[in-house]
Structure formats: structure tokens, C-alpha cells
Amino acid sequence: MNTQEDLIGHLSELRKRLIVVAMSFLVAMCGGLYASPHILRYIKSGSTAEAVEWNVFSFTDGLFIYLRCAFLFAILFVLPVLLYQLWAFVRPGLTSREAKGTLAYVPVSFLLFLTGISFSYFLIFPMMMQFMMEMNHNIGAVETYGIDRYFSFMFSIVFPLGVAFEMPLVMLFLTRLGLLNPERLASTRKYAYVGLAIVGACISPPDFVSHLSVTVPLLVLFEISAFLSRRFAKRMSATPSPT
Numbered sequence: 001m002n003t004q005e006d007l008i009g010h011l012s013e014l015r016k017r018l019i020v021v022a023m024s025f026l027v028a029m030c031g032g033l034y035a036s037p038h039i040l041r042y043i044k045s046g047s048t049a050e051a052v053e054w055n056v057f058s059f060t061d062g063l064f065i066y067l068r069c070a071f072l073f074a075i076l077f078v079l080p081v082l083l084y085q086l087w088a089f090v091r092p093g094l095t096s097r098e099a100k101g102t103l104a105y106v107p108v109s110f111l112l113f114l115t116g117i118s119f120s121y122f123l124i125f126p127m128m129m130q131f132m133m134e135m136n137h138n139i140g141a142v143e144t145y146g147i148d149r150y151f152s153f154m155f156s157i158v159f160p161l162g163v164a165f166e167m168p169l170v171m172l173f174l175t176r177l178g179l180l181n182p183e184r185l186a187s188t189r190k191y192a193y194v195g196l197a198i199v200g201a202c203i204s205p206p207d208f209v210s211h212l213s214v215t216v217p218l219l220v221l222f223e224i225s226a227f228l229s230r231r232f233a234k235r236m237s238a239t240p241s242p243t
Contacts, residue, residue, distance in 0.1 A: 017086075017088065028077045029073075029074040031073065036066050048125065051133070054147040062147065069151075079109070079110055083105065105173065108169060109166060116163070116166075117161070120158045123213075125157050160203055164199070164218060165221065167221050168224060172232055174229075176236075182230045182234075199218065
């Protein structure tokens with residue numbers, strides 16, 4: 001009976017947390033609808049977009065880009081709220097030390113995501129756009145870019161790399177759970193390299209320079225994550241377990 005009551009209580013608590021996240025998303029979405037024109041004008045004024053005329057090929061292209069920009073804005077700013085609510089939900093099952101340590105994951109995760117987005121937007125995306133435009137010029141093509149394709153291409157590069165920058169936090173979390181250790185990292189390194197190279201090839205255009213510009217940061221990020229994971233594992237093993 002107690003188990004059933006506990007389950008009902010956990011589900012009720014989870015529902016409350018999800019309601020908070022949903023309400024935060026609605027508020028952020030309203031903010032995104034207001035900010036979208038300013039964001040789109042900022043992107044249009046950037047050096048990458050200056051040479052590109054944004055064309056629309058259907059009446060709904062502008063509307064969909066407007067809504068997509070607002071949606072992504074809302075996702076970005078609701079991420080810390082979601083992470084905090086997840087932490088608050090599992091907080092009763094953690095010790096005070098574990099709770100303090102895991103709470104730091106919330107702002108760090110948000111900062112890593114912003115760093116990944118900034119890195120890919122200001123460095124990787126312009127490089128890839130330049131390569132694609134040069135290829136079109138080389139074959140004598142007349143460039144007519146649709147706004148929908150422009151943003152689809154940008155989002156397909158920027159957001160995967162933003163998620164990829166969460167790698168250090170994910171590996172630290174897996175180490176804390178005991179699912180990752182230095183021995184396992186050493187044995188899976190070559191497979192991780194192959195996997196990251198494949199991911200880099202899927203994100204970047206099929207030229208060597210663009211492929212390296214994506215894959216090398218991913219590999220460096222993996223090595224930094226592995227280093228932090230090893231340090232954390234050693235610190236955990238050196239810390240006596242509470243009796």
C-alpha cells in the first residue's frame with residue numbers, strides 16, 4: 001500500500017514539475033514571438049547572410065521561419081528550467097553532497113550548449129556556406145536561395161554541434177553513476193573516434209577542410225571529456241564511502 005501511495009505521490013510531483021516546464025515554455029514562446037523579427041534581422045545583417053538574398057517560394061515560408069525561430073528561442077531558454085526541475089524531482093533521493101554537486105550541472109549544461117551554438121554559428125557555419133557558394137560558382141550555377149533552405153541548413157549545423165558540446169557533462173554524469181570508468185574509456189576510444197568522424201562527416205560538407213573543422217573540435221571535446229572523467233573517477237575512488 002505504501003509503495004502504491006509513494007508511486008502516486010511521485011507521479012503527482014512529476015506532473016507538477018512538467019506543468020512548470022510547460023508554463024515556462026509558453027512564456028518563453030511568447031518572448032520568442034516578440035524577439036524573432038529582431039533575431040532574424042540580426043542574422044540577415046551578419047557577414048554570412050549579406051551575400052545571400054532570402055527568397056520565399058511559398059506564402060507560408062516566412063511564417064514557418066518566424067515560428068521556428070520562436071520555437072528554438074523557447075527551447076533554448078526553457079532548457080535550464082527543465083534541467084532544474086529534473087534535479088528538483090530527484091533531489092529527495094540524493095545526499096546533500098550529491099545534490100550540491102549535481103545542481104552545478106544545470107548552469108554548466110546551459111553554458112556548454114550556448115558555447116557550442118556560438119562556436120558553430122560564428123566559425124563553422126560561415127566556412128561551410130563559403131564552400132557551398134564557391135562550389136556553385138565553379139559549376140556556373142545561378143544562386144537563388146530560399147529562406148527555408150537557408151535556415152534548415154543553418155539549424156542542421158548549429159544545433160547538432162550545440163548538443164555535442166554537452167559531451168563533457170554527459171560523460172561526467174555517466175562516471176558519477178559508475179557506468180563509465182578509465183578502463184572503459186581506454187577500450188572504447190578508437191570506436192568513439194570512428195563514431196565522431198562519422199558524425200562530423202554527416203554534419204559537414206564533403207570537403208576535407210570542412211570535415212576537419214567539425215571533426216577535430218569533436219575529438220578535442222572527447223579528449224577533454226575523457227580527461228575530466230578520469231580525474232573525477234580517481235577523486236571518487238579516493239573518497240571513502242559513507243557508512
